[in-house]
Amino acid sequence: MPKTLLYALPLALAALLAGIWLAQARLAPQAPPDPMEAVWPLAFPDLQDQPQALSQWRGQIVVLNFWASWCAPCREEMPDFAALRAETHGRGVEFVGIAIDGKSNVAKFLERQPVGYPILIGEGAAHGLVRRLGNASGALPYTVVLDRDGRIVFRHLGRLPRATLETTLRNIGA
Amino acid sequence: MIPELGHFALIVALLLALTQAVLPLYGAQRGNFALMAVARPATQGQFAFIALAFACLAWSFLANDFSVENVARNSYSQLPPVYRFTATWGSHEGSLLLWVLILAFWSTAVSVFSRHLPEDMAARVIGVMGLISVGFLAFLLTTSNPFERLLPAAMDGNDMNPLLQDWGMIIHPPMLYMGYVGFAVAFAFAIAALLSGRLDVAWARWSRPWTTVAWAFLTLGIVLGSWWAYRELGWGGWWFWDPTENASFMPWLAGTALIHSLAVTEKRGAFKAWTVLLALIAFSLSLLGTFLVRSGVLSSVHAFATDPARGAFILGFLAVVIGGSLALYAWRAPKMITGGAFGWFSRESLLLANNVILVAALGAVLLGTLYPLFMDAMGLGKISVGPPYFNAVFVPLMAPALFLMGVGPLARWKDASLPGMVTRLKWALVVALATGLLLPLTLDGFNAWASLGFFLAAWITLAVGVAFADRLRPGQGGLLQKLAALPRGFWGMQLAHFGVAVGIAGIAMVANYESERDVRMDVGSYAELAGYTFTFRGTTAHDGPNYRAARGTVEVSRDGRAITVLHPEKRIYNASGMGMTEASVHPNLFRDIYVAMGEPVGDSGAWTVRLFHKPFINWLWLGALFMVVGGFLAAADRRYRIALKRSELPKRVAAQGA
Numbered sequence: 001m002p003k004t005l006l007y008a009l010p011l012a013l014a015a016l017l018a019g020i021w022l023a024q025a026r027l028a029p030q031a032p033p034d035p036m037e038a039v040w041p042l043a044f045p046d047l048q049d050q051p052q053a054l055s056q057w058r059g060q061i062v063v064l065n066f067w068a069s070w071c072a073p074c075r076e077e078m079p080d081f082a083a084l085r086a087e088t089h090g091r092g093v094e095f096v097g098i099a100i101d102g103k104s105n106v107a108k109f110l111e112r113q114p115v116g117y118p119i120l121i122g123e124g125a126a127h128g129l130v131r132r133l134g135n136a137s138g139a140l141p142y143t144v145v146l147d148r149d150g151r152i153v154f155r156h157l158g159r160l161p162r163a164t165l166e167t168t169l170r171n172i173g174a
Numbered sequence: 175m176i177p178e179l180g181h182f183a184l185i186v187a188l189l190l191a192l193t194q195a196v197l198p199l200y201g202a203q204r205g206n207f208a209l210m211a212v213a214r215p216a217t218q219g220q221f222a223f224i225a226l227a228f229a230c231l232a233w234s235f236l237a238n239d240f241s242v243e244n245v246a247r248n249s250y251s252q253l254p255p256v257y258r259f260t261a262t263w264g265s266h267e268g269s270l271l272l273w274v275l276i277l278a279f280w281s282t283a284v285s286v287f288s289r290h291l292p293e294d295m296a297a298r299v300i301g302v303m304g305l306i307s308v309g310f311l312a313f314l315l316t317t318s319n320p321f322e323r324l325l326p327a328a329m330d331g332n333d334m335n336p337l338l339q340d341w342g343m344i345i346h347p348p349m350l351y352m353g354y355v356g357f358a359v360a361f362a363f364a365i366a367a368l369l370s371g372r373l374d375v376a377w378a379r380w381s382r383p384w385t386t387v388a389w390a391f392l393t394l395g396i397v398l399g400s401w402w403a404y405r406e407l408g409w410g411g412w413w414f415w416d417p418t419e420n421a422s423f424m425p426w427l428a429g430t431a432l433i434h435s436l437a438v439t440e441k442r443g444a445f446k447a448w449t450v451l452l453a454l455i456a457f458s459l460s461l462l463g464t465f466l467v468r469s470g471v472l473s474s475v476h477a478f479a480t481d482p483a484r485g486a487f488i489l490g491f492l493a494v495v496i497g498g499s500l501a502l503y504a505w506r507a508p509k510m511i512t513g514g515a516f517g518w519f520s521r522e523s524l525l526l527a528n529n530v531i532l533v534a535a536l537g538a539v540l541l542g543t544l545y546p547l548f549m550d551a552m553g554l555g556k557i558s559v560g561p562p563y564f565n566a567v568f569v570p571l572m573a574p575a576l577f578l579m580g581v582g583p584l585a586r587w588k589d590a591s592l593p594g595m596v597t598r599l600k601w602a603l604v605v606a607l608a609t610g611l612l613l614p615l616t617l618d619g620f621n622a623w624a625s626l627g628f629f630l631a632a633w634i635t636l637a638v639g640v641a642f643a644d645r646l647r648p649g650q651g652g653l654l655q656k657l658a659a660l661p662r663g664f665w666g667m668q669l670a671h672f673g674v675a676v677g678i679a680g681i682a683m684v685a686n687y688e689s690e691r692d693v694r695m696d697v698g699s700y701a702e703l704a705g706y707t708f709t710f711r712g713t714t715a716h717d718g719p720n721y722r723a724a725r726g727t728v729e730v731s732r733d734g735r736a737i738t739v740l741h742p743e744k745r746i747y748n749a750s751g752m753g754m755t756e757a758s759v760h761p762n763l764f765r766d767i768y769v770a771m772g773e774p775v776g777d778s779g780a781w782t783v784r785l786f787h788k789p790f791i792n793w794l795w796l797g798a799l800f801m802v803v804g805g806f807l808a809a810a811d812r813r814y815r816i817a818l819k820r821s822e823l824p825k826r827v828a829a830q831g832a
Binding site: 070071072073074078088100103104107111124127136137139140141156157158159 | 414416417545548549554555556557558559560561562563690692772773784
């Protein structure tokens with residue numbers, strides 16, 4: 001028994017320390033209070049391979065939607081977004097879809113289901129962005145709403161009901 | 175009349191399954207040989223009646239009997255006969271019928287090849303399989319009767335889903351089910367061992383070939399599914415971490431862990447309780463997979479609610495099987511005696527590491543598959559985790575397992591020497607590291623993921639080489655003689671491991687060096703990709719048996735030399751009006767050229783066309799085929815047959831004496 005302990009104890013201690021470090025690293029309070037400051041300068045390519053800077057939409061109300069073609073709830077909510085965008089675009093609201101997905105998958109999906117708002121190809125890189133914007137699990141769909149001052153006023157993980165989004169937009173004056 | 179005959183045959187099969195379950199199990203408990211002897215004829219009778227029911231359903235499909243609801247929903251008069259036959263298992267009801275047919279087939283196989291087992295063991299194994307049959311037949315008859323009539327009869331059918339009209343789909347479901355259901359044999363052996371308390375080396379030796387064969391079938395089934403998705407979904411992907419794929423992948427991971435831990439139990443008598451638990455888990459995951467795919471819960475938890483009877487039945491059945499077997503395990507397992515001790519570096523410890531990693535990977539896949547379902551069921555929102563999650567957790571877990579795959583088969587049982595192993599493998603390690611580092615540099619510059627893949631593939635291949643070199647030390651006879659004299663178990667293992675290496679090399683190539691283009695092509699225009707020139711010659715109308723298609727002609731050449739002419743199609747199916755992209759592929763050992771039609775552009779005959787260059791993709795299927803053949807070879811090892819003959823002898827002597 002003591003011999004087993006000799007091996008097991010340091011191992012258990014090491015595991016404990018690793019666990020504490022991991023929890024610290026993951027659950028430590030986010031240092032920058034407004035993650036958007038770091039996000040605005042980013043750019044992602046669109047379907048024509050043209051880089052599109054996010055800053056071009058600064059000053060409008062922006063519904064930033066992270067999605068992927070393999071994500072069933074994402075596909076379900078996108079027609080709602082397309083309809084809502086057509087309704088509110090005149091009032092200074094823009095929808096931007098960032099796909100955690102490859103270009104060919106996105107192209108193939110949009111062929112069947114055009115949405116009418118800008119879609120950017122985020123591939124794997126945008127996945128880190130999803131986490132930075134407050135979605136630690138990294139699951140999709142994830143939607144954040146930014147007001148005209150560029151602040152996050154609403155975050156939602158999972159399929160977003162149309163009524164909820166409409167209320168949110170109305171509350172910030174869209 | 176024929177469908178009613180099939181329905182009746184199913185009812186008889188259920189009664190026979192009840193007999194097969196109850197009498198032998200009771201007899202084995204009481205030591206009554208007359209009751210135990212019921213097991214075999216009842217099993218074979220059950221198989222005969224399910225086969226009859228299956229034949230009746232197949233006849234209804236082939237004869238276009240649209241007064242049967244199942245036929246009307248899933249078939250079509252213009253459907254070619256071969257797809258009318260496969261439509262038999264294309265629906266929910268039909269595929270469950272195939273499930274019970276294959277279960278009855280496996281039970282019958284056990285009843286035939288179990289003469290060498292002690293009578294009570296055989297009776298228990300067959301009895302447990304009968305219990306599973308009872309559950310599934312009752313499910314079929316009460317909630318999913320495939321012979322339900324539709325009155326008045328439909329004029330014509332709704333057609334089979336066009337995606338399923340492919341010959342990969344003809345053999346994929348039967349092979350997959352052979353694997354899924356084959357784990358029922360391992361499960362039944364485990365339960366029988368727990369019931370009898372006889373959990374010894376002989377038990378492991380009996381159940382090992384069955385498990386290996388089931389695993390080989392499951393591998394084949396999964397690969398056929400992947401190959402089908404690659405060709406038929408029209409965008410050149412081969413694994414999507416889709417919940418339906420995970421449903422078959424989870425039992426595969428458990429089964430892979432099981433065949434390795436069975437090796438330890440058979441050779442060294444260790445890991446007994448763990449092996450039994452894995453056998454229970456593997457089959458429970460098969461049931462879970464069936465539940466996930468068949469209850470409609472995957473498309474949405476609300477689909478589950480639209481037909482609560484089905485879902486509740488499977489869920490209840492799942493609870494009884496998993497809960498019951500785990501309860502039995504908890505009660506019996508502590509009484510088992512643990513086997514031989516082993517050192518911290520030995521074949522046992524390496525196989526233990528393999529098992530730990532495989533089970534961790536299994537847990538990660540299980541979590542990623544069920545988590546969104548739980549979230550949805552709890553009303554916490556509909557989410558999806560998808561490939562980023564699975565790639566992030568799965569690849570780092572599997573890489574060490576694959577590294578150990580090189581070391582494990584070379585380590586001695588009980589206690590191996592680490593310095594000795596280092597000496598034996600140092601050159602292999604150097605060569606594999608060099609391959610991993612340098613090969614990407616010759617292709618497209620430094621690439622860490624490609625390096626990892628090439629390193630592991632080279633490492634496993636070299637370790638397989640070292641294992642053969644060890645076995646072929648100088649001695650009597652020529653090289654071929656010596657190779658032929660090696661046991662099939664050894665051949666099977668090495669071939670399967672080599673298959674993994676081939677598959678990894680293929681994945682590393684295709685995942686890092688594939689290229690694709692989405693181009694608008696006018697008639698006569700050309701596009702280039704990966705050194706190939708694709709010239710578009712326009713489309714022609716083409717009528718299939720149950721669809722109309724625009725068939726493109728794309729000439730492929732390289733350096734002015736013609737390679738092939740491809741004919742991708744865009745089809746519209748007559749009955750459903752569904753559109754389908756039928757890609758056209760020119761394969762060889764080193765690459766696939768893959769062309770799929772997009773959409774027509776304007777009136778000039780121009781189209782958008784998708785071009786793919788997929789280097790080494792076929793190594794993936796080839797590697798998997800090596801694994802399958804390796805599995806069958808290992809299961810055919812002579813020692814299993816020797817065990818058979820030896821135990822037959824006393825019986826024959828006894829018979830003569832009488």
